[in-house]
Amino acid sequence: MTHPTPAKSVRRRRGEYAKSAITRVAILDAALEVFAQSGYRAGSLRDVAARVEMSEAGLLHHFPSKAKLLAAVLDRRDDRSRQLVPLDDGDPASIIRGLVRLAASNAATPGVVELYCTLSAEATSADHPAHTYFVERYEYVRATVEQAFTALQADGRLRNGVSPRRATVTTIALMDGLQVQWLLDRGALDMARELRNLLEDYVDIDWSDPHEGAVIES
Protein backbone atom coordinates (compact mmCIF):
# COMPACT_ATOMS: atom_id res chain seq x y z
CA MET A 1 0.00 0.00 0.00
CA THR A 2 1.45 3.36 -0.95
CA HIS A 3 0.74 6.84 0.19
CA PRO A 4 1.42 9.91 -1.84
CA THR A 5 4.34 11.72 -0.26
CA PRO A 6 3.52 15.15 1.19
CA ALA A 7 5.62 16.73 -1.53
CA LYS A 8 3.65 15.05 -4.31
CA SER A 9 0.34 15.96 -2.66
CA VAL A 10 1.36 19.59 -2.38
CA ARG A 11 2.46 19.59 -5.99
CA ARG A 12 -0.85 18.18 -7.08
CA ARG A 13 -2.81 20.64 -4.98
CA ARG A 14 -0.74 23.50 -6.36
CA GLY A 15 -1.44 22.28 -9.84
CA GLU A 16 -5.15 22.14 -9.08
CA TYR A 17 -5.12 25.64 -7.61
CA ALA A 18 -3.32 26.98 -10.63
CA LYS A 19 -5.78 25.31 -12.96
CA SER A 20 -8.70 26.58 -10.93
CA ALA A 21 -7.28 30.12 -10.99
CA ILE A 22 -6.94 29.99 -14.77
CA THR A 23 -10.53 28.77 -15.05
CA ARG A 24 -11.74 31.58 -12.79
CA VAL A 25 -10.02 34.18 -14.94
CA ALA A 26 -11.57 32.67 -18.08
CA ILE A 27 -15.01 32.77 -16.43
CA LEU A 28 -14.50 36.40 -15.34
CA ASP A 29 -13.47 37.37 -18.89
CA ALA A 30 -16.58 35.67 -20.27
CA ALA A 31 -18.85 37.21 -17.62
CA LEU A 32 -17.48 40.66 -18.39
CA GLU A 33 -18.38 40.19 -22.06
CA VAL A 34 -21.87 38.87 -21.32
CA PHE A 35 -22.74 41.50 -18.70
CA ALA A 36 -21.25 44.27 -20.84
CA GLN A 37 -23.31 43.27 -23.83
CA SER A 38 -26.62 42.25 -22.24
CA GLY A 39 -26.47 43.84 -18.80
CA TYR A 40 -26.64 41.85 -15.59
CA ARG A 41 -30.37 41.22 -15.60
CA ALA A 42 -30.63 39.94 -19.15
CA GLY A 43 -27.17 38.32 -19.22
CA SER A 44 -27.41 34.66 -18.25
CA LEU A 45 -25.07 32.27 -16.45
CA ARG A 46 -25.82 29.84 -19.26
CA ASP A 47 -24.28 32.29 -21.77
CA VAL A 48 -21.22 32.77 -19.58
CA ALA A 49 -20.81 29.01 -19.15
CA ALA A 50 -21.20 28.42 -22.89
CA ARG A 51 -18.36 30.84 -23.66
CA VAL A 52 -15.95 28.86 -21.50
CA GLU A 53 -17.35 25.53 -22.73
CA MET A 54 -18.61 24.57 -19.31
CA SER A 55 -21.91 23.49 -17.83
CA GLU A 56 -23.79 25.95 -15.65
CA ALA A 57 -23.25 23.58 -12.69
CA GLY A 58 -19.52 23.59 -13.41
CA LEU A 59 -19.50 27.38 -13.41
CA LEU A 60 -21.39 27.48 -10.09
CA HIS A 61 -18.60 25.38 -8.59
CA HIS A 62 -16.31 28.41 -9.09
CA PHE A 63 -18.84 31.18 -8.36
CA PRO A 64 -21.79 30.08 -6.22
CA SER A 65 -24.27 32.61 -7.69
CA LYS A 66 -24.75 35.12 -10.48
CA ALA A 67 -24.54 37.97 -7.94
CA LYS A 68 -21.22 36.61 -6.60
CA LEU A 69 -19.91 36.39 -10.15
CA LEU A 70 -20.89 40.01 -10.77
CA ALA A 71 -19.15 41.09 -7.55
CA ALA A 72 -15.96 39.32 -8.67
CA VAL A 73 -16.11 40.99 -12.10
CA LEU A 74 -16.47 44.42 -10.44
CA ASP A 75 -13.66 43.72 -7.95
CA ARG A 76 -11.36 42.83 -10.79
CA ARG A 77 -12.18 46.09 -12.58
CA ASP A 78 -11.48 48.02 -9.37
CA ASP A 79 -8.07 46.39 -8.99
CA ARG A 80 -7.23 47.61 -12.47
CA SER A 81 -8.41 51.17 -11.69
CA ARG A 82 -6.36 51.24 -8.51
CA GLN A 83 -3.23 50.37 -10.46
CA LEU A 84 -3.82 53.33 -12.77
CA VAL A 85 -4.80 55.94 -10.16
CA PRO A 86 -2.14 56.03 -7.43
CA LEU A 87 -3.71 57.08 -4.14
CA ASP A 88 -0.74 57.18 -1.82
CA ASP A 89 2.32 58.62 -3.51
CA GLY A 90 2.01 61.90 -1.61
CA ASP A 91 1.31 64.20 -4.57
CA PRO A 92 -2.40 64.99 -5.14
CA ALA A 93 -1.56 65.81 -8.78
CA SER A 94 -0.83 62.10 -9.31
CA ILE A 95 -4.50 61.32 -8.71
CA ILE A 96 -5.60 63.91 -11.26
CA ARG A 97 -3.10 62.64 -13.82
CA GLY A 98 -4.21 59.10 -12.94
CA LEU A 99 -7.80 59.90 -13.95
CA VAL A 100 -6.60 60.93 -17.41
CA ARG A 101 -4.47 57.78 -17.59
CA LEU A 102 -7.54 55.73 -16.66
CA ALA A 103 -9.59 57.38 -19.42
CA ALA A 104 -6.83 56.64 -21.94
CA SER A 105 -6.61 53.06 -20.79
CA ASN A 106 -10.39 52.67 -21.00
CA ALA A 107 -10.24 53.64 -24.67
CA ALA A 108 -8.17 50.49 -25.20
CA THR A 109 -10.68 48.23 -23.38
CA PRO A 110 -14.17 48.96 -24.74
CA GLY A 111 -15.60 45.82 -23.11
CA VAL A 112 -14.72 47.10 -19.64
CA VAL A 113 -16.18 50.52 -20.45
CA GLU A 114 -19.38 48.95 -21.74
CA LEU A 115 -19.66 46.78 -18.64
CA TYR A 116 -19.28 49.73 -16.34
CA CYS A 117 -21.60 51.95 -18.31
CA THR A 118 -24.39 49.36 -18.57
CA LEU A 119 -24.10 48.14 -14.98
CA SER A 120 -23.91 51.56 -13.33
CA ALA A 121 -27.07 52.57 -15.22
CA GLU A 122 -28.90 49.33 -14.38
CA ALA A 123 -27.76 49.54 -10.78
CA THR A 124 -29.40 52.92 -10.22
CA SER A 125 -32.50 50.81 -9.40
CA ALA A 126 -32.53 50.22 -5.65
CA ASP A 127 -33.31 46.50 -6.07
CA HIS A 128 -30.29 45.76 -8.29
CA PRO A 129 -27.68 43.48 -6.66
CA ALA A 130 -24.92 45.99 -7.47
CA HIS A 131 -26.87 49.05 -6.24
CA THR A 132 -25.04 49.36 -2.91
CA TYR A 133 -21.71 48.66 -4.60
CA PHE A 134 -22.21 51.60 -6.99
CA VAL A 135 -23.60 53.99 -4.36
CA GLU A 136 -20.58 53.31 -2.13
CA ARG A 137 -18.16 53.37 -5.03
CA TYR A 138 -19.29 56.84 -6.12
CA GLU A 139 -19.07 58.10 -2.52
CA TYR A 140 -15.55 56.74 -2.25
CA VAL A 141 -14.41 58.10 -5.62
CA ARG A 142 -15.94 61.53 -4.88
CA ALA A 143 -14.23 61.64 -1.47
CA THR A 144 -10.86 60.65 -2.97
CA VAL A 145 -10.97 63.10 -5.86
CA GLU A 146 -12.28 65.94 -3.67
CA GLN A 147 -9.41 65.34 -1.25
CA ALA A 148 -6.96 65.69 -4.16
CA PHE A 149 -8.55 68.96 -5.37
CA THR A 150 -8.61 70.29 -1.79
CA ALA A 151 -4.92 69.50 -1.34
CA LEU A 152 -4.15 71.19 -4.66
CA GLN A 153 -6.13 74.23 -3.50
CA ALA A 154 -4.13 74.35 -0.27
CA ASP A 155 -0.87 74.72 -2.18
CA GLY A 156 -2.25 77.14 -4.76
CA ARG A 157 -2.67 74.73 -7.68
CA LEU A 158 -6.48 74.96 -7.96
CA ARG A 159 -7.61 77.89 -10.10
CA ASN A 160 -9.40 80.76 -8.38
CA GLY A 161 -13.14 80.43 -8.21
CA VAL A 162 -13.16 76.63 -8.59
CA SER A 163 -14.51 74.74 -5.59
CA PRO A 164 -13.04 71.28 -4.91
CA ARG A 165 -16.52 69.76 -4.57
CA ARG A 166 -17.75 71.21 -7.83
CA ALA A 167 -14.61 70.19 -9.69
CA THR A 168 -15.06 66.67 -8.30
CA VAL A 169 -18.70 66.19 -9.28
CA THR A 170 -18.05 67.65 -12.74
CA THR A 171 -14.91 65.59 -13.39
CA ILE A 172 -16.59 62.30 -12.49
CA ALA A 173 -19.74 63.15 -14.43
CA LEU A 174 -17.67 64.07 -17.47
CA MET A 175 -15.78 60.76 -17.34
CA ASP A 176 -19.06 58.79 -17.20
CA GLY A 177 -20.81 60.84 -19.86
CA LEU A 178 -17.89 60.69 -22.28
CA GLN A 179 -18.06 56.89 -22.08
CA VAL A 180 -21.65 56.81 -23.37
CA GLN A 181 -20.85 59.10 -26.32
CA TRP A 182 -17.65 57.21 -27.08
CA LEU A 183 -19.30 53.78 -26.99
CA LEU A 184 -21.96 55.01 -29.40
CA ASP A 185 -19.44 56.58 -31.78
CA ARG A 186 -15.77 56.00 -31.09
CA GLY A 187 -14.68 58.46 -33.72
CA ALA A 188 -16.65 61.33 -32.17
CA LEU A 189 -14.23 62.07 -29.35
CA ASP A 190 -11.02 61.22 -27.47
CA MET A 191 -12.03 60.58 -23.86
CA ALA A 192 -8.62 61.27 -22.32
CA ARG A 193 -8.16 64.46 -24.32
CA GLU A 194 -11.59 65.86 -23.38
CA LEU A 195 -11.06 65.02 -19.72
CA ARG A 196 -7.63 66.61 -19.70
CA ASN A 197 -9.03 69.76 -21.34
CA LEU A 198 -11.57 70.10 -18.52
CA LEU A 199 -9.00 69.40 -15.81
CA GLU A 200 -6.64 72.02 -17.28
CA ASP A 201 -9.40 74.55 -16.58
CA TYR A 202 -9.40 73.52 -12.92
CA VAL A 203 -5.83 72.81 -11.92
CA ASP A 204 -2.39 74.14 -12.59
CA ILE A 205 -0.25 71.02 -12.40
CA ASP A 206 2.64 69.51 -14.27
CA TRP A 207 1.20 67.25 -16.97
CA SER A 208 4.49 66.30 -18.51
CA ASP A 209 5.52 63.56 -16.08
CA PRO A 210 7.53 61.40 -18.48
CA HIS A 211 6.40 58.12 -16.91
CA GLU A 212 2.71 58.89 -16.50
CA GLY A 213 2.19 61.25 -19.39
CA ALA A 214 3.22 58.88 -22.14
CA VAL A 215 -0.06 57.00 -22.10
CA ILE A 216 -2.24 59.94 -22.97
CA GLU A 217 -0.37 61.32 -25.92
CA SER A 218 -2.66 61.15 -28.94
Added chain:
Amino acid sequence: MTHPTPAKSVRRRRGEYAKSAITRVAILDAALEVFAQSGYRAGSLRDVAARVEMSEAGLLHHFPSKAKLLAAVLDRRDDRSRQLVPLDDGDPASIIRGLVRLAASNAATPGVVELYCTLSAEATSADHPAHTYFVERYEYVRATVEQAFTALQADGRLRNGVSPRRATVTTIALMDGLQVQWLLDRGALDMARELRNLLEDYVDIDWSDPHEGAVIES
Protein backbone atom coordinates in the same frame (compact mmCIF):
# COMPACT_ATOMS: atom_id res chain seq x y z
CA MET B 1 -84.07 46.27 -39.37
CA THR B 2 -82.22 49.39 -38.33
CA HIS B 3 -78.94 50.84 -39.36
CA PRO B 4 -76.82 53.07 -37.18
CA THR B 5 -76.99 56.58 -38.61
CA PRO B 6 -73.71 57.95 -39.91
CA ALA B 7 -73.71 60.48 -37.06
CA LYS B 8 -74.00 57.77 -34.42
CA SER B 9 -71.34 55.70 -36.13
CA VAL B 10 -68.92 58.64 -36.16
CA ARG B 11 -69.66 59.38 -32.51
CA ARG B 12 -68.95 55.80 -31.60
CA ARG B 13 -65.73 55.76 -33.59
CA ARG B 14 -64.62 59.01 -31.98
CA GLY B 15 -65.32 57.51 -28.57
CA GLU B 16 -63.29 54.45 -29.48
CA TYR B 17 -60.38 56.55 -30.70
CA ALA B 18 -60.39 58.60 -27.52
CA LYS B 19 -60.48 55.45 -25.40
CA SER B 20 -57.71 53.91 -27.47
CA ALA B 21 -55.57 57.05 -27.07
CA ILE B 22 -56.02 56.94 -23.28
CA THR B 23 -55.04 53.26 -23.27
CA ARG B 24 -51.95 54.00 -25.36
CA VAL B 25 -50.82 56.67 -22.90
CA ALA B 26 -51.37 54.29 -19.98
CA ILE B 27 -49.31 51.62 -21.76
CA LEU B 28 -46.53 54.12 -22.52
CA ASP B 29 -46.42 55.19 -18.86
CA ALA B 30 -46.21 51.56 -17.77
CA ALA B 31 -43.57 50.72 -20.39
CA LEU B 32 -41.47 53.69 -19.26
CA GLU B 33 -41.52 52.36 -15.69
CA VAL B 34 -40.67 48.79 -16.70
CA PHE B 35 -37.87 49.72 -19.13
CA ALA B 36 -36.49 52.29 -16.69
CA GLN B 37 -36.31 49.76 -13.89
CA SER B 38 -35.31 46.59 -15.73
CA GLY B 39 -33.89 47.88 -19.00
CA TYR B 40 -35.29 46.93 -22.37
CA ARG B 41 -33.78 43.46 -22.59
CA ALA B 42 -34.89 42.24 -19.17
CA GLY B 43 -38.14 44.24 -19.08
CA SER B 44 -41.02 42.12 -20.38
CA LEU B 45 -44.21 42.93 -22.26
CA ARG B 46 -45.96 40.74 -19.69
CA ASP B 47 -44.87 43.16 -16.92
CA VAL B 48 -46.05 46.16 -18.92
CA ALA B 49 -49.40 44.49 -19.65
CA ALA B 50 -49.86 43.53 -15.99
CA ARG B 51 -49.41 47.14 -14.89
CA VAL B 52 -52.30 48.27 -17.09
CA GLU B 53 -54.36 45.17 -16.22
CA MET B 54 -54.31 43.89 -19.77
CA SER B 55 -53.35 40.67 -21.49
CA GLU B 56 -50.15 40.61 -23.52
CA ALA B 57 -52.30 40.04 -26.65
CA GLY B 58 -54.37 43.11 -25.76
CA LEU B 59 -51.22 45.18 -25.46
CA LEU B 60 -49.93 43.93 -28.82
CA HIS B 61 -53.14 45.26 -30.37
CA HIS B 62 -51.91 48.78 -29.50
CA PHE B 63 -48.17 48.25 -30.11
CA PRO B 64 -47.39 45.38 -32.45
CA SER B 65 -43.98 44.55 -30.94
CA LYS B 66 -41.75 45.27 -27.97
CA ALA B 67 -39.38 47.22 -30.25
CA LYS B 68 -42.26 49.37 -31.53
CA LEU B 69 -43.33 50.03 -27.94
CA LEU B 70 -39.79 51.12 -27.08
CA ALA B 71 -39.71 53.43 -30.11
CA ALA B 72 -42.99 55.05 -28.98
CA VAL B 73 -41.65 55.55 -25.43
CA LEU B 74 -38.52 57.23 -26.83
CA ASP B 75 -40.53 59.42 -29.23
CA ARG B 76 -42.65 60.63 -26.36
CA ARG B 77 -39.58 61.54 -24.35
CA ASP B 78 -38.20 63.46 -27.35
CA ASP B 79 -41.41 65.47 -27.69
CA ARG B 80 -41.00 66.53 -24.08
CA SER B 81 -37.35 67.54 -24.61
CA ARG B 82 -38.25 69.56 -27.69
CA GLN B 83 -40.77 71.55 -25.67
CA LEU B 84 -38.07 72.44 -23.14
CA VAL B 85 -35.24 73.26 -25.56
CA PRO B 86 -36.50 75.76 -28.16
CA LEU B 87 -34.59 75.29 -31.41
CA ASP B 88 -36.00 78.01 -33.57
CA ASP B 89 -36.56 81.23 -31.62
CA GLY B 90 -33.58 82.92 -33.24
CA ASP B 91 -31.40 83.34 -30.14
CA PRO B 92 -28.76 80.60 -29.68
CA ALA B 93 -28.70 81.45 -25.95
CA SER B 94 -32.22 79.99 -25.71
CA ILE B 95 -30.84 76.56 -26.53
CA ILE B 96 -28.18 76.83 -23.83
CA ARG B 97 -30.75 78.01 -21.27
CA GLY B 98 -33.04 75.23 -22.50
CA LEU B 99 -30.46 72.59 -21.59
CA VAL B 100 -30.41 73.86 -18.02
CA ARG B 101 -34.20 73.91 -17.99
CA LEU B 102 -34.21 70.31 -19.24
CA ALA B 103 -31.82 69.26 -16.44
CA ALA B 104 -34.10 70.95 -13.87
CA SER B 105 -37.15 69.28 -15.32
CA ASN B 106 -35.40 65.89 -15.31
CA ALA B 107 -34.85 66.23 -11.57
CA ALA B 108 -38.64 66.21 -11.21
CA THR B 109 -39.06 63.06 -13.33
CA PRO B 110 -36.62 60.42 -12.08
CA GLY B 111 -38.40 57.67 -14.03
CA VAL B 112 -37.64 59.39 -17.33
CA VAL B 113 -34.02 59.93 -16.32
CA GLU B 114 -33.65 56.30 -15.30
CA LEU B 115 -35.17 55.16 -18.59
CA TYR B 116 -32.80 57.28 -20.62
CA CYS B 117 -29.77 56.38 -18.57
CA THR B 118 -30.42 52.63 -18.68
CA LEU B 119 -31.43 52.52 -22.34
CA SER B 120 -28.60 54.66 -23.66
CA ALA B 121 -26.10 52.41 -21.85
CA GLU B 122 -27.77 49.20 -23.04
CA ALA B 123 -28.04 50.58 -26.56
CA THR B 124 -24.29 51.09 -26.88
CA SER B 125 -24.33 47.42 -28.02
CA ALA B 126 -24.63 47.40 -31.81
CA ASP B 127 -27.33 44.69 -31.76
CA HIS B 128 -29.71 46.63 -29.47
CA PRO B 129 -32.96 47.72 -31.16
CA ALA B 130 -32.41 51.31 -30.02
CA HIS B 131 -28.73 51.44 -31.08
CA THR B 132 -29.31 53.42 -34.29
CA TYR B 133 -31.80 55.68 -32.51
CA PHE B 134 -29.19 56.65 -29.89
CA VAL B 135 -26.31 57.01 -32.38
CA GLU B 136 -28.41 59.35 -34.52
CA ARG B 137 -29.83 61.17 -31.52
CA TYR B 138 -26.36 62.00 -30.19
CA GLU B 139 -25.26 63.17 -33.64
CA TYR B 140 -28.31 65.41 -33.87
CA VAL B 141 -27.96 66.82 -30.35
CA ARG B 142 -24.23 67.45 -30.85
CA ALA B 143 -24.89 69.24 -34.16
CA THR B 144 -27.64 71.39 -32.60
CA VAL B 145 -25.65 72.38 -29.52
CA GLU B 146 -22.47 73.00 -31.52
CA GLN B 147 -24.43 75.29 -33.84
CA ALA B 148 -25.60 77.28 -30.82
CA PHE B 149 -22.07 77.61 -29.40
CA THR B 150 -20.75 78.58 -32.85
CA ALA B 151 -23.42 81.29 -33.19
CA LEU B 152 -22.58 82.58 -29.71
CA GLN B 153 -18.90 82.65 -30.69
CA ALA B 154 -19.75 84.68 -33.80
CA ASP B 155 -21.33 87.43 -31.71
CA GLY B 156 -18.66 87.36 -29.01
CA ARG B 157 -20.57 85.46 -26.33
CA LEU B 158 -18.31 82.38 -26.21
CA ARG B 159 -15.34 82.85 -23.90
CA ASN B 160 -11.88 83.06 -25.44
CA GLY B 161 -10.11 79.77 -25.81
CA VAL B 162 -13.28 77.67 -25.75
CA SER B 163 -13.99 75.74 -28.95
CA PRO B 164 -17.65 75.15 -29.87
CA ARG B 165 -16.99 71.45 -30.50
CA ARG B 166 -15.25 70.92 -27.18
CA ALA B 167 -17.93 72.84 -25.26
CA THR B 168 -20.55 70.68 -26.97
CA VAL B 169 -19.01 67.30 -26.20
CA THR B 170 -18.31 68.33 -22.61
CA THR B 171 -21.77 69.79 -21.99
CA ILE B 172 -23.56 66.68 -23.25
CA ALA B 173 -21.22 64.34 -21.38
CA LEU B 174 -21.74 66.31 -18.19
CA MET B 175 -25.52 66.10 -18.52
CA ASP B 176 -25.37 62.32 -18.96
CA GLY B 177 -22.83 61.72 -16.23
CA LEU B 178 -24.67 63.87 -13.70
CA GLN B 179 -27.73 61.69 -14.24
CA VAL B 180 -25.91 58.54 -13.13
CA GLN B 181 -24.56 60.18 -9.96
CA TRP B 182 -27.92 61.78 -9.21
CA LEU B 183 -29.88 58.54 -9.67
CA LEU B 184 -27.51 56.78 -7.30
CA ASP B 185 -27.69 59.53 -4.67
CA ARG B 186 -30.16 62.34 -5.24
CA GLY B 187 -28.80 64.37 -2.34
CA ALA B 188 -25.28 64.42 -3.74
CA LEU B 189 -25.85 67.07 -6.38
CA ASP B 190 -28.21 69.46 -8.17
CA MET B 191 -28.03 68.57 -11.87
CA ALA B 192 -29.25 71.93 -13.19
CA ARG B 193 -26.92 73.87 -10.90
CA GLU B 194 -23.84 71.84 -11.88
CA LEU B 195 -24.67 72.16 -15.57
CA ARG B 196 -25.19 75.88 -15.31
CA ASN B 197 -21.88 76.28 -13.46
CA LEU B 198 -20.09 74.59 -16.35
CA LEU B 199 -21.94 76.60 -18.98
CA GLU B 200 -21.11 79.86 -17.20
CA ASP B 201 -17.45 78.98 -17.79
CA TYR B 202 -18.13 78.74 -21.53
CA VAL B 203 -20.65 81.42 -22.43
CA ASP B 204 -21.46 84.97 -21.48
CA ILE B 205 -25.23 85.06 -21.83
CA ASP B 206 -28.18 86.50 -19.96
CA TRP B 207 -29.39 83.82 -17.54
CA SER B 208 -32.06 85.95 -15.95
CA ASP B 209 -34.79 85.46 -18.55
CA PRO B 210 -37.81 85.78 -16.27
CA HIS B 211 -39.85 83.16 -18.14
CA GLU B 212 -37.16 80.55 -18.64
CA GLY B 213 -35.05 81.15 -15.57
CA ALA B 214 -37.77 80.50 -13.00
CA VAL B 215 -37.49 76.75 -13.37
CA ILE B 216 -33.89 76.47 -12.35
CA GLU B 217 -33.89 78.58 -9.20
CA SER B 218 -32.84 76.36 -6.32
